[in-house]
Amino acid sequence: MSVLVEHFDVFVGGFWLTFQLCVLAAIGALILGTIVAVMRISPVPPLRWIGTAYVTVFRNCPLTIVFFFAAFGLPALGSNADFLRIPGLSSIFSRLGIDLPYFRFAIIALSVYTAAFVCEAIRSGINAVPPGQAEAARAIGLTFSQNLRLVVLPQAWKSAIVPLGSVIIAMIKNSALAGFFGLTGDLSNSAQNLTSAGGEPIIPVFIGIGIGYLIMTVPFGLFLDRVERRRAVAAR
Amino acid sequence: MRVTRIATLATVAALSLTVAACGGGDSDGDGGDTGADSKEFAAGSTMERLNQAQKIIIGTKFDQPGFGLKGLDGKPAGFDVEIGKALATELGIPEDKIEYIETPSAVREEVIEQGKADIVIATYTINDKRKERIDFAGPYYVAGQHIMVRADDTSITGPDSFKAGDKKVCSVQGSTPAETIKTYLANEGQQLVVFDVYQKCADALASGQVDAVTTDNVILLGFVARNEGKFKLAGEKFTDEPYGIGLKKGDTAFRTFINDALEKFYGDGTYEKAWKDTAGKFDENTPTGPAINRY
Numbered sequence: 001m002s003v004l005v006e007h008f009d010v011f012v013g014g015f016w017l018t019f020q021l022c023v024l025a026a027i028g029a030l031i032l033g034t035i036v037a038v039m040r041i042s043p044v045p046p047l048r049w050i051g052t053a054y055v056t057v058f059r060n061c062p063l064t065i066v067f068f069f070a071a072f073g074l075p076a077l078g079s080n081a082d083f084l085r086i087p088g089l090s091s092i093f094s095r096l097g098i099d100l101p102y103f104r105f106a107i108i109a110l111s112v113y114t115a116a117f118v119c120e121a122i123r124s125g126i127n128a129v130p131p132g133q134a135e136a137a138r139a140i141g142l143t144f145s146q147n148l149r150l151v152v153l154p155q156a157w158k159s160a161i162v163p164l165g166s167v168i169i170a171m172i173k174n175s176a177l178a179g180f181f182g183l184t185g186d187l188s189n190s191a192q193n194l195t196s197a198g199g200e201p202i203i204p205v206f207i208g209i210g211i212g213y214l215i216m217t218v219p220f221g222l223f224l225d226r227v228e229r230r231r232a233v234a235a236r
Numbered sequence: 237m238r239v240t241r242i243a244t245l246a247t248v249a250a251l252s253l254t255v256a257a258c259g260g261g262d263s264d265g266d267g268g269d270t271g272a273d274s275k276e277f278a279a280g281s282t283m284e285r286l287n288q289a290q291k292i293i294i295g296t297k298f299d300q301p302g303f304g305l306k307g308l309d310g311k312p313a314g315f316d317v318e319i320g321k322a323l324a325t326e327l328g329i330p331e332d333k334i335e336y337i338e339t340p341s342a343v344r345e346e347v348i349e350q351g352k353a354d355i356v357i358a359t360y361t362i363n364d365k366r367k368e369r370i371d372f373a374g375p376y377y378v379a380g381q382h383i384m385v386r387a388d389d390t391s392i393t394g395p396d397s398f399k400a401g402d403k404k405v406c407s408v409q410g411s412t413p414a415e416t417i418k419t420y421l422a423n424e425g426q427q428l429v430v431f432d433v434y435q436k437c438a439d440a441l442a443s444g445q446v447d448a449v450t451t452d453n454v455i456l457l458g459f460v461a462r463n464e465g466k467f468k469l470a471g472e473k474f475t476d477e478p479y480g481i482g483l484k485k486g487d488t489a490f491r492t493f494i495n496d497a498l499e500k501f502y503g504d505g506t507y508e509k510a511w512k513d514t515a516g517k518f519d520e521n522t523p524t525g526p527a528i529n530r531y
Contacts, residue, residue, distance in 0.1 A: 072436075075443035098426045100404055101445060180409075182429045182440070189430065192409040 003200045004208045014190035015212040020093045021106055021186060022172045022216060028111030029171060030164075033118025034153075040123060043144060051119070058116035063109070063174055070109035071102065071181040081108055102182030110171055110178070117167040125160025126152055158231055165224035169217050176213075187212045275328035282490040286354060287328045294320040295339035295353035295482075301458035302515035303359050312336050316357040318510035319376055319481070319501075323355070326497045345369045348482050355494070356482035359454055362529070371487065372480030373494035376507075378526045380473030381413050382453035384460065386441060387468045392448055394471035395420040398427060406430070406437035406446040413451040416475060434459070442466060452477065453519070461518040469519065478526060495528045 004011065039051030058066065074081060081104035090097030096104065129152050137151040179189030191209045194200040277284035286292050296316050298306035303314040317336070324334050339347050339358045347353045348370045359379065362372045383405070385392050397403055401422030406429045407414035414430055421427045429446055431437055437449040438459050449456065453473050460467050481494055501507040502525035511522050 072439055072443070075440070075445050080445070095425060099402075100426060100429060102429055180432050182431060182436075182445075184428050184430050185425060189409065193414075193430075 001204045001207075003194065003204045007194060007200070010190050010194060011187075011208050011212060013185060014187040014209070015215065017095065017183070017185050018175055018178075018187040018212065019216060020095060021103065021110070021175050021178060021183070024089075024093060024096070024107050025110035025114065025171060025175065026168050028107060029114035029118050029168075032111055032115035034122060036115055036119040037122040037126065038148060040119065041126060055116045055119055058113050059120070061113075063113050063177055066113045067106070067109040067177055067181045070105040070112070074105060074108070075101075081105060084108070100182075100184075102178075102184075106175070106178035106181065106183050109181070110175060113174070114167060114171040117170070118164060121160050121163035121167050122153075122156060124163060125156035125158070128159040129155045161231065162224060162228050165221065169220060172216050172220070173213060278489065281493075282354070282484075282487055283327055283493050290329055291333050291335065292324050292327060292329050292355070293335045293337060293353045294324075295337050295344065295347050295356035295358055296320065297340065297358045298336075298338045299340075300359055300454065301461055302518065303454055304357075306336075306338075313514065315377070315510055315514040316359065318514055319498075319507075320355070320357050322501055322506050322510065323481075323494060323497055326493075326500075344482060348484055351484070354483070358482075360480055360482050361477045362480040366482075367531075369485060370482050371485050371491050372482060373491045373528075374480035374498060375478035375526045375529060376481065376498050377479045377523060379452055379454050379477040379479055381416055381450060381475040382456050382473040383470045384441070384449045384456040384467050385447060385470045386444075387466055389447065389470070392470045395450075395474050397470075398422070398448075401426065403427065403448065404429065404446040405448045405450055406440050407450050408432065408434055408437070411451065417450050438463070438467070454515075457515060457518050478529070492530070495530055498525065499528055501525070 036051050036054050039047040040055070042048060042051075080101040082101075084104040084107060085097050087097075096107075133155065134147060134152055137147040142150065175186070176188040179186045179192065183189060187209050191205050194205045195202050275287055277287055294317075296312055296314075297304035298312055300314065300316075304312050304316040305314050306312045320334065320336075321331050324331065337347070337353055339353065339356050341358075344356050344358060344360060345366060348356055360366075360372075361379070362375055366372070383392060383395065391397065392403060395417065398405060398417070398420045399422055404427050405417055405421070407417060409430045409432055414428070418424055418428065429437070429440060431440070434449065434451060434455060437446070440446045441449050442463070448470070449459070449467075453469065456467075456469060460469060481498075483490055483494070498507075501510070507525050508522055516522055
């Protein structure tokens with residue numbers, strides 16, 4: 001187990017990069033997923049179709065395929081995902097702004113894939129809002145967007161918290177794939193380096209990497225449990 | 237660098253049929269001319285045994301374009317194969333009596349120890365750990381880490397070009413070349429991309445996400461050959477990997493015989509011709525035969 005001590009900096013660096021990736025991808029997935037969910041329940045049929053098509057495609061494609069198209073399809077289309085080099089954000093998440101696009105590609109792949117599941121989680125939340133709420137909102141003259149924004153979505157979010165949490169935890173675990181699509185120095189890539197080129201024993205290295213992921217997922221899960229309990233109390 | 241090679245076997249296996257034709261029929265006439273009977277070897281030596289049997293088994297790679305690649309015609313071709321043919325000729329064995337067996341990196345020592353091959357010529361780097369189990373003749377070629385760039389790129393001339401920090405390079409996860417190139421980088425996070433196989437690096441290079449790919453020149457040559465006109469090698473190789481010919485440990489007479497033969501090939505043009513017919517098709521810098529290490 002001495003490898004965990006000797007290469008502590010490698011593990012910490014890998015953890016930090018994976019953490020950054022997960023935070024950014026989670027933000028992207030939540031925004032994109034909410035938009036798709038709204039499209040799926042919107043009164044405009046073409047938007048509904050687009051939303052349904054999106055969920056069908058990305059929920060049913062293996063993440064590896066999505067990663068592949070992000071890492072090799074986008075460059076083929078001439079894009080280095082430079083729109084993600086957001087000035088303020090790049091100073092916090094330093095990998096975002098650099099010339100190598102693979103961190104951004106990983107964010108895109110994870111966000112786009114996870115958004116399909118986020119959409120369905122939110123839709124389940126929306127379905128859990130009593131229909132009377134939306135009808136009452138319509139009755140007092142709120143438009144569709146006001147209805148959504150002020151009445152339905154705030155309640156939907158609440159009941160969507162637990163499924164959303166599962167989706168995000170799955171996403172954190174899925175982020176390990178980024179190390180195989182050009183992201184240098186994240187947790188999974190660090191493990192590869194330590195065991196192959198570094199000649200370190202495999203089992204302690206993977207225990208270390210596993211701990212890295214647990215540090216992210218377990219507290220997040222506990223936090224969600226708390227949120228859910230408070231919500232249950234509030235609802236009583 | 238073993239790891240690199242194992243990791244890339246699968247990629248390299250898919251490589252070009254273009255080189256499959258290399259080196260096939262060029263030395264046809266040389267084989268039987270001298271005749272088996274005209275050769276005299278010391279009684280009881282491996283040379284005599286092989287000459288009497290009129291058969292030699294050579295272990296080589298079947299998936300290494302330029303060095304040893306088995307094409308659709310079923311015959312391996314490449315620089316290693318040409319060296320093997322020349323050695324067989326020295327032993328008085330005609331070319332068509334050579335039997336080739338595939339020796340991927342992981343099994344080369346076993347093949348020699350168990351006598352499944354008489355010699356192994358398979359991009360086989362001489363190192364001390366291997367010398368404990370087998371003996372090496374040679375080296376007959378010195379490979380090394382090299383840099384591949386897009387054909388129109390003149391800005392990268394060697395590993396030092398990465399020190400400025402604005403050039404991006406790709407290699408394979410957990411490989412020795414990836415570790416070596418790190419020492420030349422100003423900022424690893426900005427400059428280094430690693431994939432699981434070299435094909436992805438080549439794709440990233442072609443589409444402009446990275447400026448260079450680095451690993452053993454032998455592997456890169458395969459990519460240069462397959463993507464005709466798209467890529468080229470930049471500068472000189474910057475590490476040394478002497479390739480030797482593996483044989484059974486303790487067979488000093490045989491080793492001396494091969495070493496003498498190699499020196500003869502250097503002198504009489506056999507070596508140069510072997511290179512030009514095979515790997516030289518994508519690397520015109522014909523190597524001069526490296527000094528034989530008679531340890």
